[in-house]
Amino acid sequence: xxxxxxxxxxxxxKMVCAVGTGPDDLRDEVRFPTASPAESLTxxxxxxxxxxxxxxxxxxxxxxxxxxxxxxxxxxPTYGWVTTTPKPGWxxxxxxxxxxxGLEVPIxxxxxxxxxxxxxxxxxxxxxxxxxxxxxxxxxxxAGLIVEGRILHGLIHPEAGHVYVRHDLATDPFAGSCPYHRxxxxxxxxxxxxxxRWGSPAGExxxxxxAWDLEAHYLALECANLVCTLSPERIVLGGGVMEQLHLxxxxxxxxxxxxxxxxxxxxxxxxxxxxxxxxxxxxRAGVAGCVALGQQALAAAG
Amino acid sequence: xxxxxxxxxxxxxKMVCAVGTGPDDLRDEVRFPTASPAESLTxxxxxxxxxxxxxxxxxxxxxxxxxxxxxxxxxxPTYGWVTTTPKPGWxxxxxxxxxxxGLEVPIxxxxxxxxxxxxxxxxxxxxxxxxxxxxxxxxxxxAGLIVEGRILHGLIHPEAGHVYVRHDLATDPFAGSCPYHRxxxxxxxxxxxxxxRWGSPAGExxxxxxAWDLEAHYLALECANLVCTLSPERIVLGGGVMEQLHLxxxxxxxxxxxxxxxxxxxxxxxxxxxxxxxxxxxxRAGVAGCVALGQQALAAAG
Numbered sequence: 010x011x012x013x014x015x016x017x018x019x020x021x022x023k024m025v026c027a028v029g030t031g032p033d034d035l036r037d038e039v040r041f042p043t044a045s046p047a048e049s050l051t052x053x054x055x056x057x058x059x060x061x062x063x064x065x066x067x068x069x070x071x072x073x074x075x076x077x078x079x080x081x082x083x084x085x086p087t088y089g090w091v092t093t094t095p096k097p098g099w100x101x102x103x104x105x106x107x108x109x110x111g112l113e114v115p116i117x118x119x120x121x122x123x124x125x126x127x128x129x130x131x132x133x134x135x136x137x138x139x140x141x142x143x144x145x146x147x148x149x150x151x152a153g154l155i156v157e158g159r160i161l162h163g164l165i166h167p168e169a170g171h172v173y174v175r176h177d178l179a180t181d182p183f184a185g186s187c188p189y190h191r192x193x194x195x196x197x198x199x200x201x202x203x204x205x206r207w208g209s210p211a212g213e214x215x216x217x218x219x220a221w222d223l224e225a226h227y228l229a230l231e232c233a234n235l236v237c238t239l240s241p242e243r244i245v246l247g248g249g250v251m252e253q254l255h256l257x258x259x260x261x262x263x264x265x266x267x268x269x270x271x272x273x274x275x276x277x278x279x280x281x282x283x284x285x286x287x288x289x290x291x292x293r294a295g296v297a298g299c300v301a302l303g304q305q306a307l308a309a310a311g
Numbered sequence: 312x313x314x315x316x317x318x319x320x321x322x323x324x325k326m327v328c329a330v331g332t333g334p335d336d337l338r339d340e341v342r343f344p345t346a347s348p349a350e351s352l353t354x355x356x357x358x359x360x361x362x363x364x365x366x367x368x369x370x371x372x373x374x375x376x377x378x379x380x381x382x383x384x385x386x387x388p389t390y391g392w393v394t395t396t397p398k399p400g401w402x403x404x405x406x407x408x409x410x411x412x413g414l415e416v417p418i419x420x421x422x423x424x425x426x427x428x429x430x431x432x433x434x435x436x437x438x439x440x441x442x443x444x445x446x447x448x449x450x451x452x453x454a455g456l457i458v459e460g461r462i463l464h465g466l467i468h469p470e471a472g473h474v475y476v477r478h479d480l481a482t483d484p485f486a487g488s489c490p491y492h493r494x495x496x497x498x499x500x501x502x503x504x505x506x507x508r509w510g511s512p513a514g515e516x517x518x519x520x521x522a523w524d525l526e527a528h529y530l531a532l533e534c535a536n537l538v539c540t541l542s543p544e545r546i547v548l549g550g551g552v553m554e555q556l557h558l559x560x561x562x563x564x565x566x567x568x569x570x571x572x573x574x575x576x577x578x579x580x581x582x583x584x585x586x587x588x589x590x591x592x593x594x595r596a597g598v599a600g601c602v603a604l605g606q607q608a609l610a611a612a613g
Contacts (some may be wrong), residue, residue, distance in 0.1 A: 078575065093575040140465040152540075156458050156465070163442040163458070163542030164576050171573060172536040173477045189573040234474040238454075238540050240465030271473060271491040273380065273395040274466050 012069035016299035032297035054111035072303025074124030117306030126153025128298030133289030138242035145248035225259035233267035314371035318601035334599035356413035374605025376426030419608030428455025430600030435591030440544035447550035527561035535569035
């Protein structure tokens with residue numbers, strides 16, 4: 010069974026806490042709106058403290074997957090901080106420091122999408138490959154990358170929702186909604202961008218609405234560019250927007266058209282249905298990923 | 312000193328063969344135009360065979376860096392092949408098989424840009440970091456990526472010259488020159504693309520020509536997107552086009568403008584002069600990288 014992990018998926022709008030050992034053993038879960046750091050992190054600590062007392066079981070580590078940007082580099086003086094987030098009140102918050110003060114266990118800390126990527130790699134739709142990308146398309150757009158079985162970090166961590174994509178103002182005059190970059194991918198294709206462009210929440214647009222062909226176009230541009238840049242063995246697309254499953258065939262077809270036969274791999278040319286896929290863990294990808302982050306921290310702590 | 316390596320930098324227009332142990336010990340070098348596979352590879356084999364006889368010294372391994380796409384996966388049935396290249400006569404050519412038939416030593420085989428990236432990581436402008444990107448901008452555009460000290464491969468290998476970038480037809484009506492993708496980065500910003508757009512070879516355009524602001528714009532888009540996608544600790548820009556050193560400050564400035572403070576790392580915000588840099592090995596990056604590929608093959612062969 011393995012050690013019990015406390016998982017925290019800290020999203021921009023809600024936080025999910027769970028206790029478990031993996032995607033098929035999530036024993037308890039609680040959700041609450043993301044409030045101030047003080048209020049939210051106190052609530053996280055209280056939840057795990059109470060759970061341990063009530064169940065008379067110990068949690069061995071915490072895995073915390075956060076909205077970004079954050080500092081996931083253990084060698085950095087600001088390790089464990091949420092840094093330049095536009096989310097009010099959360100700029101430069103020492104999350105790991107606050108959690109450590111209340112829960113004396115190893116804490117794994119990374120972006121929520123890096124956690125989800127790790128979860129999908131360990132237990133989900135990419136467990137049979139060594140390199141993959143997980144992209145979430147929802148309130149924001151984020152990506153987690155696994156290279157040779159390990160989360161890619163580099164300088165900070167990927168922020169692949171903020172790439173600039175081809176934007177033809179003649180066919181899509183929407184200026185973009187990203188406060189930093191206006192018409193980056195997130196500014197053109199996130200849930201709020203869809204809502205702002207069409208004047209109606211994305212979830213209320215029918216599958217025949219022209220919004221979805223345009224959405225598939227932008228996401229296909231990102232998939233094609235990722236294939237060229239990172240050469241992943243699989244691309245997993247999750248998040249609220251991708252619950253519109255009719256997007257998958259459109260994205261696959263246009264990714265092939267954009268690459269135009271240049272990347273001669275069966276995964277692209279003939280097997281794209283199993284190359285661009287939904288999360289194998291469904292909506293558990295995020296929480297399960299945080300369990301995986303906790304397991305990593307436990308292993309690293311020896 | 313280490314074992315002598317035979318290096319082959321196989322470019323689309325010329326091939327460079329050298330013998331040495333590293334960038335500061337390249338003992339001999341010969342260049343010839345890239346002809347048919349039979350002619351070119353026979354010439355490579357003859358060069359090394361003759362060199363060994365004349366110098367009464369043995370070469371311990373070959374490092375072969377090729378134009379792409381190619382198959383660098385040792386587990387693949389087409390390992391060591393140049394695959395879907397548009398270069399006439401070179402489609403599906405078993406390079407490693409032909410070399411092995413003539414030179415009975417371990418052969419390291421990868422893209423020329425992966426080799427150059429490895430060389431820059433071992434001995435050049437990125438020897439102090441673990442993750443970096445080397446981009447060559449010349450006849451084509453290619454990128455090699457180092458992640459945690461190792462060449463990134465994945466599904467095949469990166470082909471980051473073929474990403475689609477923002478292309479504003481109002482300011483740049485040039486349709487693009489890539490036979491596969493038209494206005495991908497290579498189609499907009501390679502040497503031939505510059506020549507086709509302005510009707511004059513890139514090398515003959517003065518530093519005040521408007522070509523260079525546009526060129527810097529496209530390369531800055533690529534740098535900004537790479538920062539968001541891969542989070543490298545350094546970006547090295549080489550190749551013939553980058554011999555126009557006045558491009559560097561323009562690319563750095565526009566990369567900062569495009570990222571607009573979102574990536575809060577000193578490397579981007581204040582130290583960008585040492586983040587986007589020319590190759591530390593200068594024009595030896597390619598050949599030295601092939602020496603590094605040979606050394607890897609030798610180490611792998613035990």
